[in-house]
């Protein structure tokens with residue numbers, strides 16, 4: 225039996241966590257042979273609701289769950305944590321962009337970045353889900369100076385999975401036939417889901433779909449998918465967000481099958497200046513991710529990649545005072 229790993233989840237009484245915590249407890253994130261200790265953080269007024277979630281987790285009698293900690297103290301929630309999923313933040317409603325949440329949510333991530341810095345395992349891997357995810361991840365990492373910024377990542381996997389699903393449906397193939405999908409930039413309406421390198425069943429995606437569909441249907445559909453779900457459901461995506469968070473962490477810890485998209489600290493690759501959390505194509509192996517280099521970038525792609533970079537720079541400027 226492996227030693228248990230400690231997994232902190234924030235916003236643990238919220239919508240996303242209501243799916244996420246149970247799937248992690250079932251072994252979907254780190255595998256069926258990895259015991260877990262769940263460290264669940266909520267704000268004080270939500271502790272009663274969190275208690276209900278803990279009761280249900282206990283009632284599942286999950287074989288892998290060794291302990292459950294429920295707390296409103298970030299220092300307790302992140303104590304010795306090996307993984308942290310930062311979900312707790314306000315979601316947007318109809319008519320809002322995710323960056324409209326910056327003011328409401330940014331302070332959460334400076335406090336939690338500090339608590340992670342002071343309490344977590346030195347090898348902790350952090351995924352920020354709470355919106356605007358990329359800039360919140362930047363805030364958290366800047367407030368954790370003792371850790372490597374690369375230990376902080378932002379969730380782009382939902383966009384990546386949405387893009388795969390749209391292309392599979394369009395071409396009449398299965399999502400498992402789609403390879404080399406790349407989503408660049410920000411988890412926002414400027415993100416660039418890029419089919420330039422993508423294949424379906426081994427054939428170039430561009431040979432299977434029309435350019436008009438790519439530019440005027442596929443790209444906006446993926447960019448606006450979160451808003452479409454809010455319109456349809458009256459609440460933002462939750463189960464699909466939880467599923468993407470599991471995919472992101474599982475691949476980071478256990479390895480990816482080919483290219484996946486992750487929001488990570490830009491390092492100058494593909495001409496994106498350092499200082500923001502930008503989504504790149506990565507491959508994961510041995511518990512680490514590495515940017516896939518050398519992909520060709522044409523003029524259309526360059527324009528899209530720069531527009532989403534520019535938006536991230538503007539978000540960064542708006543929270544400069546929280547960057548430690």
Ligand SMILES: NC(=O)C1=CN([C@@H]2O[C@H](COP(=O)(O)OP(=O)(O)OC[C@H]3O[C@@H](n4cnc5c(N)ncnc54)[C@H](O)[C@@H]3O)[C@@H](O)[C@H]2O)C=CC1
Pocket residue numbers: 234235236237238239240241265266267270311312313314315316332352353354355356357379380382383411460461462465
């Ligand atoms: N990156 C992505 O792809 C996606 C991100 N999101 C974002 O995830 C976030 C959470 O979404 P939902 O679970 O649907 O929202 P929710 O409102 O159902 O749950 C959020 C929970 O966080 C808690 N919370 C607030 N401040 C906290 C703090 N300082 N510490 C700990 N917990 C705190 C709240 O009490 C609430 O229970 C939102 O910001 C949403 O926009 C949602 C879908 C996809």
Ligand SMILES: O=C([O-])CC(=O)C(=O)O
Pocket residue numbers: 315316322355382449450451453454460461465
């Ligand atoms: O759109 C939202 O606000 C929630 C989210 O991030 C998504 O579904 O991609």
